Amino acid sequence: MDVVISQTFTGASYGATLLLVALGLTLTFGQMGVINMAHGEFLMAGAYSAYMTQQLITNADISIIFALPFAFIVAGLLGLLLEVLVISRMYHRTLDTLLVTFGVSLVLQQAAKDIFGAQAKAVKAPSWLHGQIPIFGYRYPLTQLFILVLSIACVIGLTSLLKYTGFGRQIRATVQNRDLAETVGVSTRSIDRLTFFIGSGLAGVAGVAVTLITATESTMGQEYIIWAFLVVVAGGIGQIKGAVIAAFALGITRAFLTYWTDGSMAVVLTFLLVVVFLQVRPQGLFATRTRSLA
């Protein structure tokens, strides 16, 4: 029973981190169909933003508050730049986008190495995240709780944005039927740019969260990018609720498999389960209904 509780919580922590990374992808990959291999490097940019914020505001207790919006803007602007300079020229050329963004990810990694050095940077966690709270007899780390709360807040924020704001309606209209959206006066190009800005910015927010649990260095995004794509694909492309369920399912599965086997085997088995799942249900948990795909 202890094991069930502890691994459910540990797995939920993995899941919350994955969700945070994957959330931006549900926009750029899910909604716009761009396979952006540099998404992990936007996360890295967010993490380095947290580091830079901490150089300016040395009090770790408050620097994280400033780091979150700053990282959102830095990663968002990088995304915007990528969209305008590169991706906008290759919509509907999925394979080319994949290769080009992969190249961009390598360039960004090397740039980070040149700017910050290859040695990992230490980003201090705020003291108010130091400690654990007991839940069902399990001492749940506050950092994990923070990541969980942050990811849920981002999900709620993004869902409300898409559902209730005019901008959100324009995004959905562009995805569902680009031509019709244009006919009714939606500037689909600027919608594309804004969507990419927000999706990339969310990777930056994930980057700040990830500094609490892993090393801040140039290749850190690589650990998460494949998992994040798995979450989006398994959840059903472009489906936020699908991503939420898929992220937690993957995280908790990984935790239990790690407990029963070992870390390496757990990764293999989790990937295998996703492959089997996609054989049975290629469209993922939830399917997107759009006219433009017909």
Add this chain to the structure above:
Amino acid sequence: MVKSRARLIAGTAAALSAALVMTGCGSKSSDGDTAAGSSGSSCVDTSGDTVKLGFLNSMSGAMSISEKTVSDSLNLAAEQINDAGGILGKKIEPIQEDGASEPTVFAEKAEKLIQSDCVAAVFGGWTSSSRVAMRPVFKSLNNILFYPVQYEGLEADHNIFYTGATTNQQIIPALDFLRTEKKIKSIFLAGSDYVFPRTANKIIKQYCEEYGIKVVGEEYQPLDQGAWGTAVDKIVSTKPDVVFNTINGDSNVAFLQAYDDKGLNSSNAPIVSVSIAEEEAAAIPVDLTGQMTSWNYYQTVESPENAAFVKAFKAKFGEKRVTSDPMEAAYTSMFLYKAMVEKAGSFDTEKVIGAADGITYAAPEGKVTVNGENHHIAKTNLIGQVQPDKLIKTIFSSDGPIEPDPFLKTYSWWDPSKE
């Protein structure tokens, strides 16, 4: 991540590339073998007043952060030797090549250094995969490699000198310390998933069986993954007397963050690490005070030799730089080479190797002695403890230099065939 990437060796990719190199060189080894030993085949030219030596370190790629520091200390050693008159009166002319963090490139560049540049010996390599890739080149072209990084042992090559620690100078002394000084009864093993941690843990498990120490857990994560939460949960529930950490690279940061997150520290769950040195410790954003390490050198070692080494290094490369175990081992290797050549009275490969046995040097880490049989060096083990300022202080040292035993022949409990 100086040490850490050290053995970023790994796994399959490395083995694969190593295998490729070996087959690649296999075809050449026939003419190399006939040439071996016959001085006529070597193009080393020492008729002038210089001798060329090759420095082969990754100056680019993932390993460059670590290997550049080794190149720096090699250059310092060469400069000091030249200032003192050189080797056999000949000034060292270093030729730097870039291994580019790729085992295959290491093999190619080693061949280039030996055949085109006609160097008398080569200093460098870091990952085990780079060493394994270069091994057949040095054998077939009959040249000498000085390899400066501690590694998983179980190797002794005629053409390689290993100036870093083998397992009986790092892993086993740490276990002896834990058993006799800390009186541990249980141990938890956490490591990255590749050859070094797997080999180290195999040795640790046989040691523990011999001495009645209970191994309460053994956990691995792939090198590029940091999902240590579950493993740390197991540490919390099994309450081991000590955690033996063979994790490498940035995964260490994730491990120690998860450790700290779940309320573990040096007083309730002490760790002994074999891959965390001064630079890694500084990059880990949690309090490591009191956690232990096992190495053969720390910047804080108190000896006139080390004071001079640290001072000269900082004077040449900057006050902020730190000195580490592999840097010191590389620095020492050049002085050992000098002594071997002078004893042999020649730069000829076979004569130098023949003169190696018993060569000693008062290194920054303490006195070291070359073992002519297995080509490792006797060195003192130092158990260190991380200080609040993230420097590491020696808290226990082995009883003088430990004779290298790469195949653990003197340990009756060791059975390499047993899983």
